[in-house]
Amino acid sequence: MNWDDLRFFAELARTGSLSAAARAMKVDHSTVARHVDSLEHSLGVRLFDRLPRGWKLTHDGTAMAERVRPLEEEIYGLSSFARGRSDAIGGTVRLSAPPGFASLFLMPRMGLLRERHPGIELEVVGEARIANLTRREADIALRLGRPEGASMVMRRMPDFAYALFAHPDYLGRVAPAEWSFVGHDESLAHAGPQQWLRRYAAGRPIALRGNDVAGLLGAVRAGVGVGVLSAHLLELAPDLVCLAEGDPLLARDFWLVVQSDVRRSPAVRAVMDMLVEIIERDRRLIEGPVRNSPDDPE
Numbered sequence: 001m002n003w004d005d006l007r008f009f010a011e012l013a014r015t016g017s018l019s020a021a022a023r024a025m026k027v028d029h030s031t032v033a034r035h036v037d038s039l040e041h042s043l044g045v046r047l048f049d050r051l052p053r054g055w056k057l058t059h060d061g062t063a064m065a066e067r068v069r070p071l072e073e074e075i076y077g078l079s080s081f082a083r084g085r086s087d088a089i090g091g092t093v094r095l096s097a098p099p100g101f102a103s104l105f106l107m108p109r110m111g112l113l114r115e116r117h118p119g120i121e122l123e124v125v126g127e128a129r130i131a132n133l134t135r136r137e138a139d140i141a142l143r144l145g146r147p148e149g150a151s152m153v154m155r156r157m158p159d160f161a162y163a164l165f166a167h168p169d170y171l172g173r174v175a176p177a178e179w180s181f182v183g184h185d186e187s188l189a190h191a192g193p194q195q196w197l198r199r200y201a202a203g204r205p206i207a208l209r210g211n212d213v214a215g216l217l218g219a220v221r222a223g224v225g226v227g228v229l230s231a232h233l234l235e236l237a238p239d240l241v242c243l244a245e246g247d248p249l250l251a252r253d254f255w256l257v258v259q260s261d262v263r264r265s266p267a268v269r270a271v272m273d274m275l276v277e278i279i280e281r282d283r284r285l286i287e288g289p290v291r292n293s294p295d296d297p298e
Helices: 003-013 019-023 030-044 059-084 100-111 111-116 167-173 192-201 213-221 231-235 264-281 283-287
Strands: 046-050 055-056 091-097 121-128 140-144 150-164 181-184 208-209 226-230 250-259
Touching: 003 019, 019 030, 019 100, 030 192, 046 121, 046 213, 055 059, 059 111, 059 140, 059 231, 091 100, 091 264, 100 121, 100 181, 100 213, 100 231, 111 264, 121 264, 140 264, 150 192, 150 213, 150 231, 150 264, 181 213, 181 226, 208 213, 208 231, 213 226, 226 231, 231 283, 264 283
Parallel strands: 091 121, 091 140, 181 208
Antiparallel strands: 046 055, 140 250, 150 226, 150 250
16 A cells, blocks of 8 residues: 555545546546555455446445545645755745636736745646645635634735726716626635625626636626626726725635645745735735625625
């Protein structure tokens, strides 16, 4: 039995899907299946039933998963401990952040890190899901909403605001009662901005939905409708009108998060310091023109 086989087993047990496990482990489907087959062969036990709709843990597989979980956490904990003891300001640091913020706010400002610490290779992952820092899916995360976890070190950042945007030509030709809206697709239907938009629209149509922030911004600039977007996007679209007057914004807590062991790494600290610096420097863009409670946007 080897650790690699156990890692792939644990990921497949969590997801129940070869494709999801392969994405998480950054390999192809066949690699996941091969490691699980190897583990079953070494144990002489069938751990999964291969079903058309996914891989389902057998009774023995469920028992095995319960035993592997604490072992997996211990191994990742040792890795974080060792990472935190390194003195080198170099190597790869992985940052998880909301996708639109990662690509449209952070990426254009990353020259600062390269200037100061050319030995650091920064991997920025824009993702809506919450990266698991304990399992080293990321070294640092920027998260909307206060995170949980006893081993996490957290720093609150400026509140992350959303605003109503529209092109002035659209506002000039369409009365408010006839507005159409631009918003995220159903994958983010549960998110605060989408719930806010449904209440604000009050029956008016959502003309376009999408899962790409840059695409939604482009639709608003093209006059498709009024969009609820991150306030910092006004920097990229000075031609748009930010409808803040009399229309409350949705603001969410925004946190910088790192594992307590990993934060001792000079490379991780250097990236954290840079993030704090660039976010504080342009906090007015992130906070938007006004800030109101997300619980009562109307």
